[in-house]
Amino acid sequence: MSPNSKNYFQSYLGIGPEEEAEMLNSIGYNSTIDLFSDVPQNLIERTPINIDGPYSEFELNSIFKKISQKNFNDHLSFLGGGVRDLYIPAFLEELMRRGEIYTAYTSYQPEIAQGMLQLIYEYESQVAELTGMDVISASLYDWATALGESARMMMRIMKRRSILVANPISPERLEVLRTYTEHSGFNIVLVDGEGTINQNDILIIIEEDSRKDKKEREIAGVYFEIPTFHGVLPSQVDEFIDEIHKYDVLVTVGIDLISLGILRTPAEYNADFMIGEGQILGSGVSNGGPLLGILGTKYNRKWIQNFPGRLVGKTTELGSDLPGYCITLSTREQHIRREKATSNICSNQTLMAVNAGIFLAGLGPKGIRDLASGLVDRAHYLAKELNKLEGIRSPVFEPFLFDFVVDFGSISHEKLEEQCISQGILPGLKIEGTSCLRLISVSDKHRKEELDYFVNVISEVSKL
Amino acid sequence: MIHKRTQAKWEEPLILNKGGAGRRAYIPESVNLPKETIPDEWIRKSPLELPQVSELELVRHVVRLSQMIHGVDVGPYPLGSCTMKYNPKINERIARFPGFADMHPQAPEQSIQGTLEVFFWLQETLKKLTGFDAVTIQPPGGASGEFTGVLVIKAYHEARNDTKRDTIIIPDSAHGTNPASAAMAGFKVIEIPSTEDGYVDLEALKSVLTENIAGFMITNPNTLGLFEPNIQEICKMVHDVGGLNYLDGANFNGIVGVIKPAKMGFDVMHMNLHKTFTGPHGGGGPGSGPVAVSEKLRKYLPVPIAAKKDQTFYWDFSNKKTSIGKVHGYNGNFGIALRALLYILRNGGPGLRKTCETAVLNANYLLHHVRQINGLTIPKGKNVPCKHEFVASASKLLKETGVSTNDIAKAMLDYGVHSPTVYFPLIIKEALMIEPTESESKQSLDLIADVFKEITKLAYSDPDSVKNSPHLTSTGRLDEVTLAKKPVLSQLIEKKDIFS
Numbered sequence: 001m002s003p004n005s006k007n008y009f010q011s012y013l014g015i016g017p018e019e020e021a022e023m024l025n026s027i028g029y030n031s032t033i034d035l036f037s038d039v040p041q042n043l044i045e046r047t048p049i050n051i052d053g054p055y056s057e058f059e060l061n062s063i064f065k066k067i068s069q070k071n072f073n074d075h076l077s078f079l080g081g082g083v084r085d086l087y088i089p090a091f092l093e094e095l096m097r098r099g100e101i102y103t104a105y106t107s108y109q110p111e112i113a114q115g116m117l118q119l120i121y122e123y124e125s126q127v128a129e130l131t132g133m134d135v136i137s138a139s140l141y142d143w144a145t146a147l148g149e150s151a152r153m154m155m156r157i158m159k160r161r162s163i164l165v166a167n168p169i170s171p172e173r174l175e176v177l178r179t180y181t182e183h184s185g186f187n188i189v190l191v192d193g194e195g196t197i198n199q200n201d202i203l204i205i206i207e208e209d210s211r212k213d214k215k216e217r218e219i220a221g222v223y224f225e226i227p228t229f230h231g232v233l234p235s236q237v238d239e240f241i242d243e244i245h246k247y248d249v250l251v252t253v254g255i256d257l258i259s260l261g262i263l264r265t266p267a268e269y270n271a272d273f274m275i276g277e278g279q280i281l282g283s284g285v286s287n288g289g290p291l292l293g294i295l296g297t298k299y300n301r302k303w304i305q306n307f308p309g310r311l312v313g314k315t316t317e318l319g320s321d322l323p324g325y326c327i328t329l330s331t332r333e334q335h336i337r338r339e340k341a342t343s344n345i346c347s348n349q350t351l352m353a354v355n356a357g358i359f360l361a362g363l364g365p366k367g368i369r370d371l372a373s374g375l376v377d378r379a380h381y382l383a384k385e386l387n388k389l390e391g392i393r394s395p396v397f398e399p400f401l402f403d404f405v406v407d408f409g410s411i412s413h414e415k416l417e418e419q420c421i422s423q424g425i426l427p428g429l430k431i432e433g434t435s436c437l438r439l440i441s442v443s444d445k446h447r448k449e450e451l452d453y454f455v456n457v458i459s460e461v462s463k464l
Numbered sequence: 465m466i467h468k469r470t471q472a473k474w475e476e477p478l479i480l481n482k483g484g485a486g487r488r489a490y491i492p493e494s495v496n497l498p499k500e501t502i503p504d505e506w507i508r509k510s511p512l513e514l515p516q517v518s519e520l521e522l523v524r525h526v527v528r529l530s531q532m533i534h535g536v537d538v539g540p541y542p543l544g545s546c547t548m549k550y551n552p553k554i555n556e557r558i559a560r561f562p563g564f565a566d567m568h569p570q571a572p573e574q575s576i577q578g579t580l581e582v583f584f585w586l587q588e589t590l591k592k593l594t595g596f597d598a599v600t601i602q603p604p605g606g607a608s609g610e611f612t613g614v615l616v617i618k619a620y621h622e623a624r625n626d627t628k629r630d631t632i633i634i635p636d637s638a639h640g641t642n643p644a645s646a647a648m649a650g651f652k653v654i655e656i657p658s659t660e661d662g663y664v665d666l667e668a669l670k671s672v673l674t675e676n677i678a679g680f681m682i683t684n685p686n687t688l689g690l691f692e693p694n695i696q697e698i699c700k701m702v703h704d705v706g707g708l709n710y711l712d713g714a715n716f717n718g719i720v721g722v723i724k725p726a727k728m729g730f731d732v733m734h735m736n737l738h739k740t741f742t743g744p745h746g747g748g749g750p751g752s753g754p755v756a757v758s759e760k761l762r763k764y765l766p767v768p769i770a771a772k773k774d775q776t777f778y779w780d781f782s783n784k785k786t787s788i789g790k791v792h793g794y795n796g797n798f799g800i801a802l803r804a805l806l807y808i809l810r811n812g813g814p815g816l817r818k819t820c821e822t823a824v825l826n827a828n829y830l831l832h833h834v835r836q837i838n839g840l841t842i843p844k845g846k847n848v849p850c851k852h853e854f855v856a857s858a859s860k861l862l863k864e865t866g867v868s869t870n871d872i873a874k875a876m877l878d879y880g881v882h883s884p885t886v887y888f889p890l891i892i893k894e895a896l897m898i899e900p901t902e903s904e905s906k907q908s909l910d911l912i913a914d915v916f917k918e919i920t921k922l923a924y925s926d927p928d929s930v931k932n933s934p935h936l937t938s939t940g941r942l943d944e945v946t947l948a949k950k951p952v953l954s955q956l957i958e959k960k961d962i963f964s
Contacts, residue, residue, distance in 0.1 A: 006812075007814075007815075008810060008811075008815070009810060009811040009812070009814070009815030009816075009818060009819065011552075011810075012549075012550055012552060012807075012810070012811075012815075012819070012902070012903065013818065013819065013822050013902055013903070014822070014826065014901075014902060014903050014904045014905040014906070014908065015822065015825075015826070015905060015906055019906050020822070020825065022906075023825060023829045023906060024825065026829070026832070027828055027829055027832040029828075029849075032821035032822070032824065032825050033821065034849075035821070035824045035825060035828055035849040036691075036722060036824070036849075037848075037849065038690075038691055038693060038848035038849060039691050039693075039719075039723065040693065040695075040696060043696075043723050043727055043728060044722060044723060045721075045722055045723065045724065045817075047813075048721065048812070048813030048814040048816075048817045049592055049593055049721055049724070049813040049816070049817070050592065050813055051589050051592050051593065051808065051812060051813050051816075052585075052589065052809055052812065053808065053809040053810060053811055053812030053813070053815065054809075054810060054811055054812035054814065054815045055809050055810055055812070057554045057810070060554060060558065060806055060809060060810060061554065061557070061558065064558045064561065064806065065558075065561060067563075067578045067581050067582065068558075068561035068562070068563030068564050068578050069563055069578065070563070070577040070578035070581065071563035071564070071567045071571075071575065071576055071577065071578040071579055072567075072571065072574075072575035072576075073562050073563045073566040073567045074562075075575065077568055077571070079568040079570055079571060080568075081570065082793060083568065083569070083794075085566055085568060087492070087493060089489075089490045091489065091490075091519055091522065091523055092490075093560075094523075095523065095526045095527070095530075097556065098526070098527070098530040099535055099536075099537030099538070099551075100530040100531065100533040100534075100535045100537060100538055101530050101533060101535065101746075101747060102535070102551070102556075102744040102745075102746050102747070103535035103536040103537045103538075103548075103551050103744055103745065104533050104534060104535035104536075104745065104746075104747045105541070105543060105546050105548060105745035105746075105747065105748065106745075106747065106748040107747065107748070108543070108883075108885075108886075109534075109873060109874070109877060109882065109883050110939070110942055111874065111877055111934050111937040111938070111939050111940065111941065111942070112471060112533075112534040112877045112882065112934070112937050112938075113532075113533055113534060113747075114529075114532040114533075114937075114938045114939050115528075115529035115530050115531065115532035115533040115938070116529075116533045116747045118476070118478070118529055118532075119526070119529055119747075120747070121478070121954075122478055122479050122480065124953060124954045125478065125480055125954040125955035125956065126479075126480065126514055126515075127954075128954035128955065128956040128957075129480070129512065129513055129514055129954075129955070129956060130512065130514070132510055132956075133956075134953065134954055134956050134957050134960070134962075135953045135954065135957075136953070136954060138748075139748075139749070141604040141605060141608065141750075141792060142604065142792060142793045142794070143793055144790070144792060144793030145604070145608070145791070145792065145793070152648075170793075172790060172793045172794065173793055175789050175790040176789070176790045176791065176792065176793060178789055179615070179766075179788060179789035179790055179791055180648075183615055183618060183649055183650055183788065184648065184649060184650030185650055233502070233503060233506050235503070235505065236505070260508065261508075261512070262502060262507070262508055263502070263506050263507075263508055264505075264506055264507065264508050264509060264510075265508065265510050267510070268508075268509060268510055277793075284565035284566055285565075285566065285567065285568050285569065286564065286565050286566075286567070286798055286799045287564065287567050287568075287569050287576070287579045287794070287795065287798035287799075288568075288569025288570075288792075288793070288794025288795045288796070288798055289569075289604060289750070289792065289794060289795065289796050289797035289798045289799060289800075290604070290749075290750035290797045290798075290799050290800065291604075291793065291794070299953075299957060299960075299962050304951065304953075310748065311951070311953055312953070313947045313951050313952050313953050314947075314952045314958070315942050315943045315944065315946060315947040315952070316942070316943050316946075317939050317940050317941070317942055317943070318940060318941045318942060318943050319940070320940075322475075322939065324939045324942040324943075325942075326942050326944055326947065328944065328947045328948055328951055328953075329948060329951055333640070334607070334639075334640035334641050334643075334644035335639075335640040335641075335888070336640065337640070337644070338640045338643040338644060338653075339643035339644060339646065339647040339653045340647070341640065341644040341647075343644070343648070344607040344608075344610065344611055344641050344644035344645040344647075344648050345605065345607055345608075346605065346606060346607045346639075346640075346641050347605040347606055347607070347736070347738060347745075347748065347749040347750070347751035347753075348605065348748055348749040348750075348751075349604075349746075349749045349750050350746055350747040350748030350749050350750075351744070351746030351747055351748075351749065351750060352746075352749075352750065354746075354747060357479075358522065358526055359490075360514055360515075361479045361480075361489070361514070361515045361517060361522055361525075362489035362490035362517075362519070362522055363489075363490050363492070363514065364483075364487070364488055364489070364490075364514050364515055364516045364517070365512040365513065365514045365516065366488060366516075367488060367490055367491060367492055368512070368514065369512075370491070370492050370494065371492040373499070373500075374492060374493070374494060374495050376500050376502065377495060377497045377498065377499060377500050378495055378497060380498075380500040381497045381498065381500075399502070399503050401502065417572050421572065421574065421575060426568065426571050426572070426575060429570055444492050444493045444495075445493070446495075447493075447495060448495060448496055448497055
């Protein structure tokens with residue numbers, strides 16, 4: 001049988017061949033290709049385009065099972081840096097397979113989408129509860145693009161053209177931030193720190209800028225992460241943010257949502273905007289996507305007018321007291337404001353937001369505290385055990401929370417990776433530096449035995 | 465009378481207001497290790513009032529809410545421009561294979577050969593379907609693809625020191641994302657009017673074509689569902705002044721497998737994998753917006769791109785210096801890219817062609833029936849077949865009965881049919897943009913037509929019943945005006961009582 005005679009695709013078509021003829025006939029056409037009579041005929045392909053397929057469902061299942069097995073997902077992974085491979089409870093996976101949920105689109109008709117809208121409102125409300133921020137976007141693509149959007153928003157609000165960014169920051173997030181800003185004439189100024197935020201230099205730069213004429217001022221906002229990309233909890237953040245605010249400059253802070261089970265919230269230390277990665281709230285790392293960009297702020301009408309992306313709010317049914325939910329403040333968005341919109345975003349990561357909301361509800365206050373402190377315990381145990389090995393410095397920076405930088409010494413990254421992979425381990429993220437620095441991230445999938453195994457493997461590798 | 469459908473009406477409280485102290489749906493894995501402390505200055509002081517619910521309570525809550533959502537799996541969803549086609553279930557199964565769902569994006573290349581193979585296979589396949597030379601899968605949505613595409617155009621001109629090109633031309637029928645993306649990339653936007661027939665006005669285009677033009681962005685088939693007959697001439701006109709042509713691939717379902725977009729004269733296009741290639745719409749996303757370009761634009765695409773040498777796949781960073789930079793923290797929405805590849809392979813070339821032809825047939829069949837309905841008109845595309853969608857207007861009905869497009873949209877919900885896209889494109893008054901897709905059966909198309917017929921008939925006999933609809937959905941119309949004035953955007957705002 002030639003490939004072309006396989007019609008496995010018929011499964012996805014609403015009408016059969018006989019019906020097709022009948023329908024064509026009823027509207028006065030002989031064949032489906034006649035429906036393209038208005039198209040310049042030189043553009044029409046005479047034969048089907050030569051791509052792979054059609055495959056049967058069984059074939060697809062077999063082929064892709066094999067492809068998926070080429071990935072080393074069963075390796076013991078210490079990779080993080082923004083996303084984290086955490087255990088996903090079965091009820092969550094089961095609920096997310098509801099066709100009503102994943103085959104719907106944006107709730108343009110709220111009357112027939114109350115379930116979706118309530119799930120989104122519950123997501124917004126729980127992230128608000130966790131972070132102390134009143135308004136939560138629903139949603140942006142990922143942490144990196146949330147940073148790009150937040151930077152643009154701070155510059156829109158302040159009508160200035162520069163953002164200060166505390167390094168260490170993940171190189172990927174920084175690169176996306178640059179794409180979102182520098183092509184359109186905005187500036188990103190990187191302020192280097194040793195593992196943590198260089199508060200001093202940031203304040204000096206802001207102070208200098210503040211002495212300019214109001215119209216000449218450049219710095220709209222500061223961005224830093226808690227913990228930093230190198231895992232460090234900075235000190236005296238409240239005072240730092242107060243100082244920044246004195247100069248009339250805004251602050252966006254990047255946070256680890258799970259850390260807020262135990263850490264002070266961005267609202268407590270008075271950050272203006274908060275961003276983070278929502279994948280860690282119950283989605284797989286999935287090769288880097290789909291993820292979930294989280295953006296939050298305190299209620300401020302002017303800021304909210306400048307907010308990117310969809311917002312769902314709570315109201316009532318007309319003529320009754322029954323609660324109802326719908327998309328609101330759409331006049332900020334591209335379909336209404338067009339080139340004056342606060343962002344171009346349309347399709348976003350709503351399904352991941354719904355997922356995150358259900359995950360948080362499942363965890364509850366005790367669950368998220370347990371999850372966060374369990375990660376702290378694992379990370380600190382592992383850091384101490386690694387530090388006992390000769391030639392290894394762990395952690396390089398302190399105080400740290402879940403993630404930490406380890407100096408593996410003179411061994412090359414390639415050799416370390418090769419040796420670890422052969423022992424079933426993915427040994428964290430490579431960090432730029434003069435020696436073999438790597439960012440080690442833990443997961444709730446790590447039991448003590450697994451952490452000990454990693455330490456044993458490293459002790460062997462470091463002797464080589 | 466057509467049978468109506470009552471949607472579930474659960475009075476389901478917010479999950480935050482359910483449950484009781486000590487209930488726990490999910491208890492994370494504990495670990496037998498010494499307890500560590502964090503610095504005192506960092507200990508959380510705010511209360512943390514997340515829900516405390518049992519696993520069953522949570523499951524029941526979400527299942528009940530799901531019964532108050534209309535999805536493609538529930539009923540017809542002719543939401544124009546969104547291509548609400550069936551989402552194959554095999555794709556959902558395969559996307560959850562552990563090798564795909566649990567793999568970290570930054571693992572060394574040797575450990576992600578499966579991931580790289582999926583990206584590579586999709587890139588190669590999209591090149592063949594579009595006729596372009598290079599593809600990036602990185603943009604995580606259609607608008608992100610547009611942003612990427614216009615930045616590529618910008619980089620191309622800048623590399624040639626052609627720096628005065630600061631303007632993008634966009635027809636007035638375009639999606640709002642087009643001008644928004646161009647503006648985000650730092651371009652000025654010139655909007656040109658359409659002709660009486662709904663096509664690009666060549667004279668209007670000519671009058672704005674100068675050496676300041678960086679590019680022209682168009683959707684084809686356009687947002688009226690019509691194929692631009694002069695597209696080749698249009699692309700040539702733009703090229704003649706040194707501009708580049710951008711195709712918004714939102715409507716790719718109307719030509720996929722039948723026409724290769726590059727042949728029309730385009731230099732760059734984005735696709736919406738969640739539309740044409742069945743990524744589930746997820747209540748608003750995730751999408752995926754790959755960008756395809758001609759050879760001369762390859763070096764400006766975001767990096768890395770999946771590549772293959774001998775039998776080994778790797779990430780190709782070779783264009784890092786010329787690239788516009790990354791538009792996503794990692795490599796885009798892999799999960800949606802994978803589903804798109806699965807759908808394309810299930811179809812093959814013959815299947816995609818059949819898919820496109822069937823989508824166009826279904827749209828024309830429905831158009832044929834809607835055209836005959838009293839009160840509705842089809843303002844554009846009088847003598848040509850539409851492609852995958854068409855736009856009706858309820859102007860006449862509004863004038864004669866006071867029943868608007870919005871009222872029709874609401875009334876449709878009572879029949880278990882989602883409304884079309886309304887009030888878009890902006891150039892059609894009281895617009896209803898209707899896209900049935902190839903997934904719908906003849907009975908389903910007949911139902912949609914009959915629903916329009918019954919509602920418009922009712923508009924003439926009992927307009928108030930239409931204006932007060934819907935009646936059978938889980939809620940009636942909502943007070944959106946008060947919400948916009950006092951935006952209650954979370955329970956925290958309710959608790960703080962900000963608006964009193």
